[in-house]
Amino acid sequence: MGKISLYGLDASPPTRACLLTLKALDLPYEYIFVNLFEKENYGEEYSKKNPQHTVPMLQDDEAYIWDSHAIMAYLVEKYAASDELYPKDLLQRAKVDQLMHFESGVVFEAALRRLTRPVLFYGEPTLPQKQVDHVNQIYDFVESFLEHDYLAGDHLTIADFSLVSTITSIGVFLELDLAKYPKIEAWLERLKELPYYEEANGSGATQFVNLLKSKNFTVVP
Numbered sequence: 001m002g003k004i005s006l007y008g009l010d011a012s013p014p015t016r017a018c019l020l021t022l023k024a025l026d027l028p029y030e031y032i033f034v035n036l037f038e039k040e041n042y043g044e045e046y047s048k049k050n051p052q053h054t055v056p057m058l059q060d061d062e063a064y065i066w067d068s069h070a071i072m073a074y075l076v077e078k079y080a081a082s083d084e085l086y087p088k089d090l091l092q093r094a095k096v097d098q099l100m101h102f103e104s105g106v107v108f109e110a111a112l113r114r115l116t117r118p119v120l121f122y123g124e125p126t127l128p129q130k131q132v133d134h135v136n137q138i139y140d141f142v143e144s145f146l147e148h149d150y151l152a153g154d155h156l157t158i159a160d161f162s163l164v165s166t167i168t169s170i171g172v173f174l175e176l177d178l179a180k181y182p183k184i185e186a187w188l189e190r191l192k193e194l195p196y197y198e199e200a201n202g203s204g205a206t207q208f209v210n211l212l213k214s215k216n217f218t219v220v221p
């Protein structure tokens, strides 16, 4: 086995999705903090390794991979004893992939990043109500996806890791009304039972929420 390093920071949801995967697989790794606020991800060294400048980034010996979904899939394919977290069965895998594309395009990019960037990086004091309301649609989607105990079926997959990282963060913009979303509530409870949940996602999600709250942004019509 090669040496694995994960570049990222706990407040970053996709970094946490990868931490959950590393912990689930019980893989030894070095965790390298990347200070986005000091623009370390735009430094010469980092840019050579990841020209998209994003975290997380995985280093496996001499190889560099970025995008949390690609990283999680790679880790399971290469190191897992079974394919449970990322099934080889074509249909089951398609279900996991469709959820990860949903997380990437609809949840992270179109909602979470769109709301976070102006407040966190550009000091924007307000956010438009319409953009915030969009979060409701995401909660509706996830509730409707949850036909089983886990998102892609009756067992845990990397799609759960991906979506739990963003769903536990986006509430800082529009709180998740648990009474309205009982399936999401039960799913979150299930994930919180994982012995590595708090270390890999819980504490980082709290950091993210507190960071955003410290900016005192308001939502305007």
Ligand SMILES: N[C@@H](CCC(=O)N[C@@H](CS)C(=O)NCC(=O)O)C(=O)O
Pocket: 011, 012, 013, 014, 015, 036, 041, 052, 053, 054, 055, 056, 066, 067, 068, 069, 104, 108, 113
């Ligand atoms: N789809 C990517 C998103 C990665 C991403 O945008 N990460 C953010 C932090 S949460 C980042 O690196 N932002 C800094 C930048 O883009 O300059 C993934 O899943 O890895």
